[in-house]
Amino acid sequence: MSESEEDVDLPRFFKVFLSETASESMAIPMSFIEHLEDPLPQTAKLQGIGGGVWTVSFKKIRDCAYFTSGWSKFAEDHELKDGEFLTFVYDGSHTFEVSVFGRSGCKEIRAEVETVELSDANSDKEEEDSSVVADSNEEEEEGDDDSSFIAGEDDEVSQSLSHVDSDDTVSNAEGFSNLEVESNPCFTTTLKNRIYELLIPANVVKEHGLTFCDRIKYIDGEGIMHGAKGKWSDDRICFKGWDRICRRNRLKERDTVHCEMFHIRNKVHTIKIRVTRGRG
Structure with a gap:
């Protein structure tokens, strides 16, 4: 899958590994x-393309910054060898996506998080369909219908092959919940009548002065998906592809x-999703 324009815009660097x-x-x-926060945060997250997330310490020595505690574990788990090439893509909020290129020059998936596939597709579909329940009492949905949605330039929603860890993953993904940073704007939502779009609350957008990329990443416990930006007739921002998140999280x-x-400089590029199950 080719990189989107927003991915290309993210700051990045590369290193050659020397033991x-x-x-x-x-x-x-x-x-x-210059792309890092000042003062430097105490920790960062390294997200491997195999799905795991490692917590490492940030340390500044004179004018240089280093990954220290936790880095040796990352290197060991990825079986890094002399001369291998690593790229670090920074999301602007404590997290680096790290890719490893072997001596052949090809990207390699290492330290892969084990995932479980459900065997009965028919029962999955029945459960998914039953989980999509209309909730007409939501204030955000009152008076809204499909005719009020104006699609963005690209309505395509695509799912990448990469995976991130779920809350139930123990191994190398331990500490993933620490990825939440207080400085990142947050909001909550529930299952809506209109499951095809995720509506961004207007008060959150205004309070934090947010703008949005034309396509954003959804990150949940299963992996990464992409959604195209749209706008309702009242200028509220939403993103398509939300129905896939609703269904695969049941x-x-x-x-x-x-x-x-x-976000980077208040321009949102990724939405990380965590589900709290209700009782009953």
């Missing part, structure tokens, strides 16, 4: 430090969805 200097810590290029009427928006 002599990078087994216990990894230096960040000095020219990249949302029910009493469930609450916590949405955390990751």
